[in-house]
Amino acid sequence: MIEEHEYGYFTEADSADVVIARNKNAKDERLKAVMAVLVRKLHEAVKEIEPTQEEWFRAILYLTETGQICNEWRQEFILLSDVLGVSMLVDAINNRKPSGASESTVLGPFHVAGAPELPMGADICLDQKGEPMFVHGHILDTKGNPIAGAKIDVWQANDEGFYDVQQKGLQPDFNLRGVFRTGEDGRYWFRGVKPKFYPIPDDGPVGKLLGALGRHPYRPAHLHYIISAEGFETLTTHIFDPDDRYIDSDAVFGVKKSLLAEFVPVNDEAAAAKVGLSAPFYDVAFDFVLSRADKS
Amino acid sequence: MIEEHEYGYFTEADSADVVIARNKNAKDERLKAVMAVLVRKLHEAVKEIEPTQEEWFRAILYLTETGQICNEWRQEFILLSDVLGVSMLVDAINNRKPSGASESTVLGPFHVAGAPELPMGADICLDQKGEPMFVHGHILDTKGNPIAGAKIDVWQANDEGFYDVQQKGLQPDFNLRGVFRTGEDGRYWFRGVKPKFYPIPDDGPVGKLLGALGRHPYRPAHLHYIISAEGFETLTTHIFDPDDRYIDSDAVFGVKKSLLAEFVPVNDEAAAAKVGLSAPFYDVAFDFVLSRADKS
Numbered sequence: 001m002i003e004e005h006e007y008g009y010f011t012e013a014d015s016a017d018v019v020i021a022r023n024k025n026a027k028d029e030r031l032k033a034v035m036a037v038l039v040r041k042l043h044e045a046v047k048e049i050e051p052t053q054e055e056w057f058r059a060i061l062y063l064t065e066t067g068q069i070c071n072e073w074r075q076e077f078i079l080l081s082d083v084l085g086v087s088m089l090v091d092a093i094n095n096r097k098p099s100g101a102s103e104s105t106v107l108g109p110f111h112v113a114g115a116p117e118l119p120m121g122a123d124i125c126l127d128q129k130g131e132p133m134f135v136h137g138h139i140l141d142t143k144g145n146p147i148a149g150a151k152i153d154v155w156q157a158n159d160e161g162f163y164d165v166q167q168k169g170l171q172p173d174f175n176l177r178g179v180f181r182t183g184e185d186g187r188y189w190f191r192g193v194k195p196k197f198y199p200i201p202d203d204g205p206v207g208k209l210l211g212a213l214g215r216h217p218y219r220p221a222h223l224h225y226i227i228s229a230e231g232f233e234t235l236t237t238h239i240f241d242p243d244d245r246y247i248d249s250d251a252v253f254g255v256k257k258s259l260l261a262e263f264v265p266v267n268d269e270a271a272a273a274k275v276g277l278s279a280p281f282y283d284v285a286f287d288f289v290l291s292r293a294d295k296s
Numbered sequence: 297m298i299e300e301h302e303y304g305y306f307t308e309a310d311s312a313d314v315v316i317a318r319n320k321n322a323k324d325e326r327l328k329a330v331m332a333v334l335v336r337k338l339h340e341a342v343k344e345i346e347p348t349q350e351e352w353f354r355a356i357l358y359l360t361e362t363g364q365i366c367n368e369w370r371q372e373f374i375l376l377s378d379v380l381g382v383s384m385l386v387d388a389i390n391n392r393k394p395s396g397a398s399e400s401t402v403l404g405p406f407h408v409a410g411a412p413e414l415p416m417g418a419d420i421c422l423d424q425k426g427e428p429m430f431v432h433g434h435i436l437d438t439k440g441n442p443i444a445g446a447k448i449d450v451w452q453a454n455d456e457g458f459y460d461v462q463q464k465g466l467q468p469d470f471n472l473r474g475v476f477r478t479g480e481d482g483r484y485w486f487r488g489v490k491p492k493f494y495p496i497p498d499d500g501p502v503g504k505l506l507g508a509l510g511r512h513p514y515r516p517a518h519l520h521y522i523i524s525a526e527g528f529e530t531l532t533t534h535i536f537d538p539d540d541r542y543i544d545s546d547a548v549f550g551v552k553k554s555l556l557a558e559f560v561p562v563n564d565e566a567a568a569a570k571v572g573l574s575a576p577f578y579d580v581a582f583d584f585v586l587s588r589a590d591k592s
Contacts, residue, residue, distance in 0.1 A: 010381065010549040012388040018549060019381035025510025034351070035509065037344045039380055045337040046385050049330050056386045060373045067363010067373075077356045077363075084335055085306065085315035089342050090352045092308040213331065214321025253306040253314060 016043035066205045075109070079206040082106070082252035083215075097233075100142040101291035104237050105254040108224060110163040111155060115177040121276065123191035124178040127171060130159030130193030132272075132281040133263070138186045139227060140289045146186025147290060150229035153179050154190065156222070161198030182229075191275065194263060194282050195221040197246050210251065217251050220244035225288070232290035239286050261286045312339035362501045371405070375502040378402070378548035379511075393529075396438040397587035400533050401550045404520060406459040407451060411473040417572065419487035420474040423467060426455030426489030428568075428577040429559070434482045435523060436585045442482025443586060446525035449475050450486065452518070457494030478525075487571070490559060490578050491517040493542050506547065513547050516540035521584070528586035535582050557582045 010018050019039045026032035051059070066076045081087045087106050095104035118124070125132075139150040155177040157163050164175040180188050202210060202217035210217050222238040238254060239261040240247060247255060264283045266272065272279040306314050315335045322328035347355070362372045377383045383402050391400035414420070421428075435446040451473040453459050460471040476484050498506060498513035506513050518534040534550060535557040536543060543551060560579045562568065568575040 009551050009553050010384050010388075011552075012385065012392075015381050015385045015388070015549075022511060022545065022549075023509045026508065027510060028508060031508055034345050034347075037341050041337045041341040041344075042380060042382060043385055045333050046382060046389070048333045048337075050389050051330075051386055053386060053390055055330070056377075056383075060371065060377065063359065063373045064363050064366045064371070067360050068366065070360045070364065075356065075360070077359045081352075081356065084338060085311050086338060086342060087352075088306050089308065089311045089339055090347055090349060092306075092311070093342070093346050094349055096308075212322065212324060212327055213319045214323060215318060249318065253311075253318075255305050256307075257305050 012047075015047075016040045019043070062205060062209075069204045074201065074204075076201075076204050076206055078109070079200060079204075080209075082200065083206055083210060085253045088253045095233075095236075098142060098291050100289055101233075102235055102237060102288045103256045103258050104235060105256060105259060106252060107226075107236050108254075110157075110165060111153075111224065111226070112165060112174070112177060115153065115155065115174055115179050117179040117181065118190070120180055120183070120187075121189050121191070122178060122180075123276070124154065124156075124176050125158075125191065125193045126175045127158075132277045133192045133194045133284060134189070134275040134277060134281055135192060135223065135284045135286070136187070136189035137285050137287040139182050139188060139229065140186060140287055141232070142289055142291055146182070146184070147229045147232065148182055148184045148186060150182040150186065150188075150227060150232075150290070151179060152182070152188050153226040153228075154192075155224045156192060156195045157198055159193050159196055161196040161221075189275075191277060192223070195223060195241070197221050197244050200251050215251065216246070216249065218246040219250050219252060220246040220255065222254070223284075227288050227290065229290060231293055233293055235288060235290055237288075239284070308343075311343075312336045315339070358501060358505075365500045370497065370500075372497075372500050372502055374405070375496060375500075376505075378496065379502055379506060381549045384549045391529075391532075394438060394587050396585055397529075398531055398533060398584045399552045399554050400531060401552060401555060402548060403522075403532050404550075406453075406461060407449075407520065407522070408461060408470070408473060411449065411451065411470055411475050413475040413477065414486070416476055416479070416483075417485050417487070418474060418476075419572070420450065420452075420472050421454075421487065421489045422471045423454075428573045429488045429490045429580060430485070430571045430573060430577055431488060431519065431580045431582070432483070432485035433581050433583040435478050435484060435525065436482060436583055437528070438585055438587060442478070442480070443525045443528065444478055444480045444482060446478040446482065446484075446523060446528075446586070447475060448478070448484050449522040449524075450488075451520045452488060452491045453494055455489050455492055457492040457517075485571075487573060488519070491519060491537070493517050493540055496547050511547065512542070512545065514542040515546050515548060516542040516551065518550070519580075523584050523586065525586060527589055529589055531584060531586055533584075535580070 020036045069076045139147045164171040197218050199217040221241040221244045226236050228234040241263050242260040261284050266283050267280040269279045316332045365372045435443045460467040493514050493516050495513040517537040517540045522532050524530040537559050538556040557580050562579050563576040565575045
């Protein structure tokens with residue numbers, strides 16, 4: 001025997017300690033620390049579950065299928081992370097906000113870099129389909145002062161629950177996407193259409209798991225935002241329709257109470273004409289509050 | 297809002313409870329219980345690790361690569377389970393033995409069903425390569441009585457560390473494999489060659505992880521056994537060479553103290569002739585003790 005060992009051979013009782021001790025020569029201290037936690041929690045889970053050999057093998061096959069369905073445009077492990085609440089937890093940990101700042105939620109897979117910068121007030125709906133919507137509000141700091149020059153990158157699904165990139169040829173390129181920049185008053189406003197709930201891809205292992213757990217694959221209707229301004233933390237978030245049938249059961253746990261907007265139906269031609277729409281339309285007012293980059 | 301929710305929306309503090317509550321309609325109670333443990337432990341791990349978004353994404357990519365390298369003959373998730381000690385833990389949980397019974401270890405990927413049943417004493421080495429070895433002992437119950445009619449399925453790597461199925465064409469089919477059956481005295485004996493340490497497949501994600509953790513991919517030299525007899529629990533195990541350089545650092549944690557054999561060099565022509573070999577050879581004596589199927 002060529003080396004002393006701290007924990008001796010593997011036993012059920014010592015299992016995690018034996019494995020963690022084996023990683024003592026890892027050069028990357030962060031990797032070593034991360035693996036110690038993962039091994040400890042994994043062994044705790046196995047000891048609590050006490051899987052049969054067959055259950056263990058089914059888990060192996062499930063992970064394998066999840067990896068094998070991934071391709072250039074499909075990431076099933078992210079989807080698995082999403083439906084287990086892990087993506088939202090990682091988002092929460094990385095975006096702890098000071099009191100008063102708007103909360104973040106997941107980016108999602110449908111953001112497209114390079115959407116056109118539009119004049120404030122523009123209609124991002126390029127195909128005139130759906131119920132018109134007027135969205136407006138302010139970009140503020142935590143003291144309530146307007147932020148000038150804030151960049152607002154917004155994107156949304158259409159009235160059938162599809163993003164432009166999911167319906168190439170059916171929707172115009174960059175449909176329901178736009179980038180806006182605030183003036184001195186920190187105000188923003190633009191026109192779109194009322195978004196609809198939609199399912200995450202559910203024809204793979206994640207969809208099967210949701211089905212077995214008695215869960216649906218839907219996300220409640222929402223608008224996506226990335227809001228950035230010099231000197232402030234960038235905010236990646238959504239606003240949600242609180243009347244959506246799935247508002248309490250978002251498949252990926254993205255909803256936060258503070259992100260519920262109001263979609264107020266307005267049936268008044270004068271009010272509609274004032275914002276460049278025809279009645280009826282939905283009025284959505286929402287202010288976003290950014291925290292300073294130094295977290296002050 | 298169409299349904300009451302027990303935990304409300306996702307928060308960092310409540311994250312696991314919110315996800316687990318969502319699975320309340322799962323029809324399969326076992327699945328529901330298993331997922332509750334997995335979600336809880338996964339969220340505990342994430343909260344302890346506090347991964348950056350980039351670290352989370354690297355983990356997603358690692359799992360994806362692990363799934364994508366799997367094929368008909370390669371199972372990288374089993375390998376990952378092996379090097380994290382999970383396979384041995386599942387084995388331990390499913391094979392808790394009464395005092396005095398031989399301990400189990402992992403099956404490994406190289407067992408072949410249907411190996412030929414051979415007369416006791418046969419030489420399972422079909423190509424005369426390597427250092428000759430005589431292996432013998434008894435199959436006993438926990439009271440020390442011999443078990444008649446026990447079936448011993450044995451397989452091993454050759455003197456270069458390869459199984460026949462890894463060297464098709466280079467080794468004869470069923471080289472270093474055999475099935476034996478005990479008589480009234482419970483004795484078994486056969487001839488083979490001294491096995492050698494070998495690496496698990498280390499050209500994929502698992503090999504990369506081992507490297508980053510400062511670990512080698514080797515398994516110490518061993519012989520595999522599946523021993524079965526009517527009325528007894530089937531025993532899947534190895535015996536190990538305690539002088540192997542990797543005996544204290546088996547990449548898959550398969551070694552147990554009780555499974556260390558002795559490989560005694562014998563340089564005596566008369567003793568060699570008596571067992572049908574020529575000197576020098578290795579003498580390996582090992583008794584296996586089976587527990588009754590009713591665990592008594």
